[in-house]
Amino acid sequence: MSLIVQKFGGSSVADADRVRNVARIITDTYRAGNSVVVVLSAQGDTTDDLLAKAAEVTSRAPKREMDMLLSAGEQMSIALCAMAIDQMGYPVISLTGWQAGMKTDASHGVARINRISPERITRELDKRKIVLVAGFQGINRYDDITTLGRGGSDTSAVALAAALRADLCQIYTDVDGIYTADPRCVKGARKLEEITFDEMLELASLGAQVLHNRSVEMAKRYNVNLEVLSSFSEQPGTKVKEVVKTMEKNHVSGVAKDKNVARIALIGLRNQPGIAFKIFSLLAKHNINVDIILQSIGREDTKDISFTVARGDAEEAAAIMEENKEVVGCQRVELNTEVAKVSIVGAGMANNAGVACKMFEALYSAGININMISTSEIKVSVLVDEREADRAVQAVHDRFFSEFGGRV
Helix, strand or coil: CCEEEEEECHHHHCCHHHHHHHHHHHHHHHHCCCEEEEEECCCCCHHHHHHHHHHHHCCCCCHHHHHHHHHHHHHHHHHHHHHHHHHCCCCEEEECCCCCCEEECCCCCCCCEEEECCHHHHHHHHCCCEEEEECCEEECCCCCEEECCCCHHHHHHHHHHHHHCCCEEEEEECCCCCECCCCCCCCCCCECCEEEHHHHHHHHHCCCCCCCHHHHHHHHHHCCCEEEEECCCCCCCEEEECCCCCHHHCCCCEEEEECCEEEEEEEEEECCCCHHHHHHHHHHHCCCCCCCEEEEECCCCEEEEEEEEEHHHHHHHHHHHHHCHHHHCCCEEEEECCEEEEEEECCCHHHCCCHHHHHHHHHHHCCCCCCEEEECCCEEEEEEEHHHHHHHHHHHHHHHHHCCCCCC
């Protein structure tokens, strides 16, 4: 008998028919002799609807009360699914995040999991019950409900799998696995049988929306046996693991696109030691994360530095630079929010020459200009104009996956 943790996203439980379908998947797993713990997200657009209701009342809702409101969506899902499973004649119980022992820090809206006390879950499993847990939520040391932020249900599921030492954690979504690119946008995207934690983490961080990067980080840290599959088909999914069978052959495993970026250029900086430290320490003090950084030699003993930030931080970052132009010795600050990041990811790239060149060749052939470049052992990212992003992803994907009939 295995202990399996399953997670179902909002689209999987969007209406009564889908809730019954999820109940069938859960009970099939249980009937096969497994112990089953299930994490559910809020139904469909419930979270957006709750946000809209808050906006009807106030434009500045307290974060604590927002968490109290938003946590209701997942509680609705677990109760409805428990009713469906009970109707089918199986023993089941639904638990909120705090009932399941999900202990977090006090950061409302973006809480981090400190620990899990799974005693209640274990007691219910010992009674041979199916346990449904509300995802995306926990409780802090003040006994206040907290929410985990974007991708919180994925994180809840992996954390429970780690705490319970589950044999398998299955993440059910509206796509049947991890693809070489978003199959809804890119022609010829192919499903992968398996992918490494490092590759998946990069893809998740670079805009792939199948798994949240926090959940992948946790799965890697605790070596959780992870699988991504669809709740709408019975096809095998994609395994996410430390080492894959074809790792030595893999050069590129996927292409990702991220439009949540903005570029800031500092023109005419004084060419002297400490300038970069001054710039990025100012941003760090305001908790603004910087991604790609490019420094170039300017004219007359000056230099230019360009960097990217999340689009939501762009206005604040540009304002900080404007306010401190004299401190950093900058002549002009430029902000461009009409950019996107396109990346290739692959565990075998570091030891295979010419991979980046093939990417650049694909973009050149498509007539797409590169604004900035960033590389690491398993990724190459470029910044392009936002209006060219979709075309860039298709061109790069075609270069690596169409011409050669698979990973290259």
